[in-house]
Amino acid sequence: MxxxxxxxxxxxxxxxxxxxxxxxxxxxxxxxxxxxxxxxxxxxxxxxxxxxxxxxxxxxxxxxxxxxxxxxxxxxxxxxxxxxxxxxxxxxxxxxxxxxxxxxxxxxxxxxxxxxxxxxxxxxxxxxxxxxxxxxxxxxxxxxxxxxxxxxxxxxxxxxxxxxxxxxxxxxxxxxxxxxxxxxxxxxxxxxxxxxxxxxxxxxxxxxxxxxxxxxxxxxxxxAPKDAFVADFVGRCNILSGRRESETQFRTGSGLLLPVDSATDECKDASAFALRPERITLQTGGADGVQGRLKAVTYMGAQTEYVVAVGAEVLVVVQSTPQANEPLAGLKPDDTVFLHWDRKAPRLVPLALPRV
Ligand SMILES: Nc1ncnc2c1ncn2[C@@H]1O[C@H](COP(=O)(O)OP(=O)(O)O)[C@@H](O)[C@H]1O
Ligand SMILES: [Mg+2]
Missing domain, CATH: 3.40.50.300 (P-loop containing nucleotide triphosphate hydrolases)
Structure with missing residues (x-):
């Protein structure tokens, strides 16, 4: 060859x-x-x-x-x-x-x-x-x-x-x-x-x-996608536009503040927050984390998908399907949930949508 x-x-x-x-x-x-x-x-x-x-x-x-x-x-x-x-x-x-x-x-x-x-x-x-x-x-x-x-x-x-x-x-x-x-x-x-x-x-x-x-x-x-287009194309991704507010926070266009790490953006134009659905952990209690309201639950066998409204934004969370006796198994639309992620998990990248 x-x-x-x-x-x-x-x-x-x-x-x-x-x-x-x-x-x-x-x-x-x-x-x-x-x-x-x-x-x-x-x-x-x-x-x-x-x-x-x-x-x-x-x-x-x-x-x-x-x-x-x-x-x-x-x-x-x-x-x-x-x-x-x-x-x-x-x-x-x-x-x-x-x-x-x-x-x-x-x-x-x-x-x-x-x-x-x-x-x-x-x-x-x-x-x-x-x-x-x-x-x-x-x-x-x-x-x-x-x-x-x-x-x-x-x-x-x-x-x-x-x-x-x-x-x-x-x-x-x-x-x-x-x-x-x-x-x-x-x-x-x-x-x-x-x-x-x-x-x-x-x-x-x-x-x-x-x-x-x-x-x-x-x-x-x-x-480590370099921009939001790549992030979205190689897998499902929550992409929210906005800008870095501080060392540890990203502010979305609608004003929501989300935890990020101080060093996740290598680029100057960090206009999007990109976070994979499986990097988010869902919890039913404990008031810490990002609070949201459950909009939909979709059972997919090994995994379950949760659509969560957080302020004016929507985040998709994918978790291993909980056992029947676990708290997550009883979740239904309108329930209050708390989202957690490692601060290093979100990537701050240029929004860079397809050129048309
Ligand atoms: N023989 C051709 N004449 C004119 N335009 C073409 C021709 N072949 C491809 N194109 C155009 O070039 C672009 C790339 O096409 P292509 O390489 O087939 O895309 P992909 O395989 O990624 O779907 C498209 O806009 C397509 O319309
Ligand atoms: Mg082709």
């Missing part, structure tokens, strides 16, 4: 800029996910890396070799699409072997490689089936095998799980991640699904409007 570097990569369509001076380095064997809302430039980036789309400016490098002007078929990337893109009239094995035939391998070589690739995705026994005789998850595994069979330098995945139902998605997600790690595939994956990105990627790139908002490990982005 190769490493991948993207330097100041830009794509303009007429007057609009789909990808704007994107810089990114993917190490050999690393899985990096591009995460962002629809239209932020993820697929365009991937197509430029694959060689399907010429950049307006900037460079793409595989192992420091400049491939920017190399046509797609000479780049040896393995690409998997959301739609599988299998040939409907060809068996699984023929779909996998198609690219090898194009590359001029003889039948014996092809058969061996196809079998190896199908074995990787545990589909050898279904090699002769047509795509329509396979489930969605199996079809996507055929597409994976087809991408892997050419020994790609770079593995590219565009929303590979979007067409699968929730249970299959979790299964294929694990399958892709385990293959990627086992084979040490240098992978660039595109997704708008934060759970997919958080669970699969070594590092995430949060994109918005063709630009990078933040790059980091899932944990870095979840725990």
């Amino acid at each position: 190769s490493s991948l570097a993207i330097e100041k990569l830009t794509k303009r369509f007429g007057a609009s800029v789909a990808v704007d001076e994107l810089d990114l380095a993917v190490r050999e064997g690393e899985l990096v996910a591009l995460l962002g809302p629809s239209g932020c430039g993820k697929t365009t980036t991937l197509r430029m890396v694959a060689g399907f789309l010429p950049p307006s400016s900037g460079r793409v490098l595989f192992d420091k070799e400049d491939v920017t002007r190399l046509p797609a078929y000479k780049r040896a990337t393995g690409m998997v699409f959301q739609s599988y893109a299998l040939f409907p009239h060809m068996s699984a094995a023929d779909n996998v072997g198609f690219g090898l035939e194009m590359r001029g391998l003889n039948a014996t070589e092809r058969r061996k490689k196809v079998e190896d690739a199908l074995r990787l995705v545990r589909l050898v026994h279904l090699a002769e089936r047509l795509p329509r005789e396979l489930s969605g998850g199996q079809q996507q595994r055929v597409a994976l095998a087809r991408a892997l069979v050419i020994n790609p330098r770079i593995f590219l995945l565009d929303e590979p799980l979007s067409n699968l139902d929730a249970k299959l998605r979790a299964e294929v997600r694990l399958e892709i991640r385990s293959l990627q790690q086992r084979l040490g595939l240098t992978t660039l994956m595109v997704t708008h699904d934060r759970e997919e990105a958080l669970t699969m990627a070594d590092r995430l790139v949060v994109m918005e409007g063709g630009r990078v908002r933040q790059i980091g490990t899932p944990r870095e982005l979840y725990d």
Whole structure:
């Protein structure tokens, strides 16, 4: 496998800029996910890396070799699409072997490689089936095998799980991640699904409007987002606009004072308070903490979600579901509750909403 570097990569369509001076380095064997809302430039980036789309400016490098002007078929990337893109009239094995035939391998070589690739995705026994005789998850595994069979330098995945139902998605997600790690595939994956990105990627790139908002490990982005857009995009978050009142307090736009630490804002423009719902602890008594009124309780199995009105603001709290005999189990709308959090838990960040 190769490493991948993207330097100041830009794509303009007429007057609009789909990808704007994107810089990114993917190490050999690393899985990096591009995460962002629809239209932020993820697929365009991937197509430029694959060689399907010429950049307006900037460079793409595989192992420091400049491939920017190399046509797609000479780049040896393995690409998997959301739609599988299998040939409907060809068996699984023929779909996998198609690219090898194009590359001029003889039948014996092809058969061996196809079998190896199908074995990787545990589909050898279904090699002769047509795509329509396979489930969605199996079809996507055929597409994976087809991408892997050419020994790609770079593995590219565009929303590979979007067409699968929730249970299959979790299964294929694990399958892709385990293959990627086992084979040490240098992978660039595109997704708008934060759970997919958080669970699969070594590092995430949060994109918005063709630009990078933040790059980091899932944990870095979840725990230390640089702005409110990233905080909100990588997970649920209570985001309240306002400003720092003092060393230990944040004042929201509506005048509510909330406890914060003296050193949580590294930026000058700390115009938002960002706090994850699970970092808040809910209590029914003890007058300390931030007092609120319960608006809604939603049971979600292992967790329960509480919507709490605090002054003119609303905060969402997620807790492990209490046992039936615990005080929290009896809570109902209109009850008074008290919210607690570690002062270091809230991040004070720029509000930085999407550019429109
Ligand atoms: N061939 C094209 N011609 C014109 N505009 C395009 C073309 N492809 C993509 N775009 C525009 O570029 C932007 C980024 O698209 P895309 O990369 O597909 O986003 P994503 O994959 O993040 O949803 C969008 O505004 C889209 O409409
Ligand atoms: Mg896309």
